[in-house]
Amino acid sequence: MASEGDRELHHHTQKMQMRLQDTMDHLREDIGKVDEPQLKAMFETAAEVLGGLKKAFSDYEQKNEAAWRSR
Known part of the structure; x- marks a missing residue:
């Protein structure tokens, strides 16, 4: 059973x-609202970077990476 600290984390x-x-979704929605190709690329790049951060939080939570495991 998870401890209170684990549940809080x-x-x-x-x-x-x-x-x-939510921010990734917003960025991708806004791609269709702007005409400048560079800004579209910036929005998509930002969404991809945030996706990497989201995965890092998931990996931390699930202890999928060696860096997140107790030693």
Whole structure:
């Protein structure tokens, strides 16, 4: 069973992942609202970078990477 501390960490990582996803969705929606190709590329690049951060939070939460495991 997860400790209270683990549940609190899970809450924070889940909340951050949702915020990152919301921002990614917003950026991708705005791609269709601008005409400048460079800005479209910037929005898509930013969404991809945030996707990497979202994955890092998930990896931390699931301890998928050696860096996130206790030693």
